[in-house]
Amino acid sequence: MSSEEQVELYAKRIPIYPRSVKGRFRRLKWGILALAYGVYFLLPWLRWERPVGPDQAVLWDLPGRRFYLFDLIVHPQDIFWLAWLLAIAAFLLFFVTGIAGRVFCGYFCFQTLWTDVFIAIEKLVQGERPARIRLAKQPWNGEKIAKLGGTHLLWLAVAFVTGFSFTMYWGNAPELAVAFLTGQAPFAAYGATFFLMTTTYVMAGLAREQVCTYMCPYSRFQAAMFDKDTLIVSYDETRGEGTAGRAKVGKGLKTREERQAKGVGDCIDCGYCVQVCPAGIDIRNGMQYQCIHCALCIDACDNIMDKMEWPRGLIRYTSEHALEGKKTRLLKFKTIGYGLVLAILSGTLVWNVASQAPYDASVSQIRQPLYVQLSDGRIRNTYELKANNKTTSELDLVVSVEGLADAELETGRIEVLAVEAEKSARLLLQVIAPRPAGPGPSQRDFQFVLTPVGRDDVAPIAVDARFHTP
Numbered sequence: 001m002s003s004e005e006q007v008e009l010y011a012k013r014i015p016i017y018p019r020s021v022k023g024r025f026r027r028l029k030w031g032i033l034a035l036a037y038g039v040y041f042l043l044p045w046l047r048w049e050r051p052v053g054p055d056q057a058v059l060w061d062l063p064g065r066r067f068y069l070f071d072l073i074v075h076p077q078d079i080f081w082l083a084w085l086l087a088i089a090a091f092l093l094f095f096v097t098g099i100a101g102r103v104f105c106g107y108f109c110f111q112t113l114w115t116d117v118f119i120a121i122e123k124l125v126q127g128e129r130p131a132r133i134r135l136a137k138q139p140w141n142g143e144k145i146a147k148l149g150g151t152h153l154l155w156l157a158v159a160f161v162t163g164f165s166f167t168m169y170w171g172n173a174p175e176l177a178v179a180f181l182t183g184q185a186p187f188a189a190y191g192a193t194f195f196l197m198t199t200t201y202v203m204a205g206l207a208r209e210q211v212c213t214y215m216c217p218y219s220r221f222q223a224a225m226f227d228k229d230t231l232i233v234s235y236d237e238t239r240g241e242g243t244a245g246r247a248k249v250g251k252g253l254k255t256r257e258e259r260q261a262k263g264v265g266d267c268i269d270c271g272y273c274v275q276v277c278p279a280g281i282d283i284r285n286g287m288q289y290q291c292i293h294c295a296l297c298i299d300a301c302d303n304i305m306d307k308m309e310w311p312r313g314l315i316r317y318t319s320e321h322a323l324e325g326k327k328t329r330l331l332k333f334k335t336i337g338y339g340l341v342l343a344i345l346s347g348t349l350v351w352n353v354a355s356q357a358p359y360d361a362s363v364s365q366i367r368q369p370l371y372v373q374l375s376d377g378r379i380r381n382t383y384e385l386k387a388n389n390k391t392t393s394e395l396d397l398v399v400s401v402e403g404l405a406d407a408e409l410e411t412g413r414i415e416v417l418a419v420e421a422e423k424s425a426r427l428l429l430q431v432i433a434p435r436p437a438g439p440g441p442s443q444r445d446f447q448f449v450l451t452p453v454g455r456d457d458v459a460p461i462a463v464d465a466r467f468h469t470p
């Protein structure tokens with residue numbers, strides 16, 4: 001035997017077979033899951049009538065460079081809303097995590113939602129936890145092949161529907177679905193569906209808790225957002241262990257009074273909280289970064305406490321301060337600060353979206369030549385105006401000049417610039433103005449003002465420009 005011991009660099013994954021559990025948190029999680037799945041899978045099929053444009057309520061129209069979200073149409077120039085949204089999501093995460101720990105992980109994260117469904121499928125095909133452990137240990141035979149094969153087939157089916165639904169957001173869903181199923185869809189549709197199907201199958205079916213433990217950075221930096229007042233899923237060690245530790249129910253340890261007389265705590269060491277844990281940890285060992293705060297161990301322990309007819313809450317949402325007998329202060333300077341920033345960011349985003357101009361315009365000067373001197377001595381500059389109509393109806397615009405003394409505007413024979421719905425239009429503008437007094441070249445700033453015709457609901461806008469004189 002070699003004197004050097006071989007050390008494994010990677011720990012082998014110990015498979016987890018979570019036991020199912022009933023309870024208020026499990027019901028809440030099923031409710032959130034049903035809502036999230038309903039929205040995700042049905043939204044691409046929801047129709048939405050618009051005067052122009054697609055009649056799909058939510059659509060990422062890449063070729064048309066538009067994102068349709070019910071009555072809101074997001075254009076590429078509105079991309080800063082995305083940055084705003086990401087900032088809001090970050091502060092929401094800080095705010096919620098500071099108060100209630102990893103509630104996002106436990107209830108709303110895609111990984112948690114899809115893993116829940118994959119575990120439910122596993123249970124449906126293979127049975128409850130003991131049956132699944134038995135099946136994994138038994139040698140390969142017809143039953144094992146059928147049950148494991150059936151599980152993986154159903155996982156693949158859910159993964160496919162997940163990828164397929166994602167793809168439906170990027171085109172007119174009914175048409176794209178027919179094209180997809182008849183082999184007529186663009187390659188990108190098959191590529192996106194296959195990619196998401198594969199990642200869903202691997203992450204929710206095969207990797208599961210390892211995604212949260214090893215791949216997700218959030219579990220690593222959560223500790224920085226927790227403090228002693230944060231509500232976390234905790235085991236009440238004082239109550240559970242007493243002075244003599246935990247002990248199973250046995251002779252002389254059946255009632256609470258008997259146990260307390262012997263210093264034994266309320267934990268009957270049944271292991272139910274460990275068996276239901278999708279992360280495969282024992283909450284009685286204290287806070288661990290693998291814990292996603294799904295609260296299923298609370299349901300499990302509450303069920304046991306109910307059976308024993310003892311008070312619930314041996315495992316519960318509480319803070320370190322509360323466990324030490326101190327007061328929990330949920331609203332602290334830090335959380336109030338996060339909340340304020342969150343409110344300001346959300347408010348300004350809503351205001352910005354609600355008050356966005358239904359059209360915009362830009363002006364570029366024609367520089368060859370930069371100016372022309374007319375026979376009467378006046379100077380002419382030429383500009384190209386581009387107006388974008390973001391609304392779903394035609395917009396008629398009248399252009400005028402402001403801030404340039406004695407200026408005259410020529411727009412050819414076009415008196416009103418008609419911009420079709422969801423389209424842009426260009427117009428050549430010639431501005432003629434007298435030379436200012438004094439020698440040498442000059443530059444004067446002025447504005448083109450665009451005024452919608454017959455639209456009291458749409459305000460005029462001004463676009464800056466510069467007038468050059470030799």
Ligand code: SF4
Nearest residue numbers: 277291292294295297
């Ligand atoms: S310890 Fe409890 S809350 Fe944490 S992951 Fe496991 S079951 Fe969920």
Ligand code: SF4
Nearest residue numbers: 267268270271273301
């Ligand atoms: S479920 Fe409750 S009683 Fe059972 S082992 Fe866990 S903490 Fe102890």
